[in-house]
Amino acid sequence: MKNGLTISMIFEASSANYGEGFGNITTLKKITRDNGEGYSYISRQALRYNMINQLGWDNTPVEGMGSGDKKVIQYQPAASIEDYPEIDLFGYMKTIKGQGAKTRSAVVRLSNAVSLEPYYSDVDFLTNMGLASRIEEDNSIAQSEIHKAFYAYTVTIDLDCVGKEDKKVDEDKEAIEIPNAEKAKRVVELLQTVAYLYRDIKGRRENLAPVFIAGGIYNRKCPFFENRFKLNKWNLDVDMIIETMANIKDDTEIGYVSGTFKNDKEIKESLNPKTVTQMMDSLCHKVEVAYEVAYNEGN
Numbered sequence: 001m002k003n004g005l006t007i008s009m010i011f012e013a014s015s016a017n018y019g020e021g022f023g024n025i026t027t028l029k030k031i032t033r034d035n036g037e038g039y040s041y042i043s044r045q046a047l048r049y050n051m052i053n054q055l056g057w058d059n060t061p062v063e064g065m066g067s068g069d070k071k072v073i074q075y076q077p078a079a080s081i082e083d084y085p086e087i088d089l090f091g092y093m094k095t096i097k098g099q100g101a102k103t104r105s106a107v108v109r110l111s112n113a114v115s116l117e118p119y120y121s122d123v124d125f126l127t128n129m130g131l132a133s134r135i136e137e138d139n140s141i142a143q144s145e146i147h148k149a150f151y152a153y154t155v156t157i158d159l160d161c162v163g164k165e166d167k168k169v170d171e172d173k174e175a176i177e178i179p180n181a182e183k184a185k186r187v188v189e190l191l192q193t194v195a196y197l198y199r200d201i202k203g204r205r206e207n208l209a210p211v212f213i214a215g216g217i218y219n220r221k222c223p224f225f226e227n228r229f230k231l232n233k234w235n236l237d238v239d240m241i242i243e244t245m246a247n248i249k250d251d252t253e254i255g256y257v258s259g260t261f262k263n264d265k266e267i268k269e270s271l272n273p274k275t276v277t278q279m280m281d282s283l284c285h286k287v288e289v290a291y292e293v294a295y296n297e298g299n
Helices: 043-053 086-089 180-195 239-243 264-271 275-288
Strands: 006-014 028-032 040-042 061-066 074-075 093-097 098-104 109-110 113-115 125-126 143-147 148-158 198-201 204-207 213-219 252-258
Touching: 006 180, 006 204, 006 275, 040 148, 043 086, 043 109, 043 180, 043 198, 074 093, 086 180, 148 180, 180 275, 213 275, 239 264, 252 264, 252 275
Parallel strands: none
Antiparallel strands: 006 148, 006 213, 028 040, 040 113, 061 074, 093 098, 109 148, 113 148, 125 143, 198 204, 213 252
16 A cells, blocks of 8 residues: 655645734744745644634644643543544644653644745735724724735645554553544545635635645655745746656646646646646545545445
């Protein structure tokens, strides 16, 4: 069984993750590279939050451990991967007094979604004139950094670790392994959510659905296409993708929304992409085959 599922994706969005800010200025989360350019990003924690919320998996019971200012919110010790897909796929740390911490490594790993276009200090000027004028008060002024760009991120899934937990994690409990049909169901539902992901922020609903995807299921658990997507004036670097695919071409599929990039013809002729929907449907089918189940037929 090939165990390493990885997909790298590009989507287009605007100002989708803000940092702490200062004064009346709201700042985007950004990183700076050695070329001096700044790039906005959406944190993996933000992406995880949206995925879990849209999957309806945000029901794992939690509790506050500790006392006073040192209280930490964590998953309840009794919460099991058998019952709660969130902690099965994204892991946990449970601290029990007198027993230390019990942890599960994430089976699904996300990268930050980093912009493929630099941020050039665009700022939105904001007031509350509409409300202030109703009672003849002075309006407040604020500024918010804005950045519309293409973003790239990667999802990896260790298929052989889904729905499995041995006694080394919790010696007080029996080893757990859920049925293959449930394993496939959880992975497929996650992939289907990624395909139509969105993010609500500051009165907007941003579409994070991918316009370009590369990936598949491999013998190696390597995120092959992470950091391999480059844009130059809206031209996607096709040569870098082809070179990355050199030894994994047979297991790799490409999905693409026509007309997204300027070198549309080159992308279609060199990469022979499917539509994004076709690519994701094919990947979901491969997950079912990997687990030797027919999830769509049996549900």
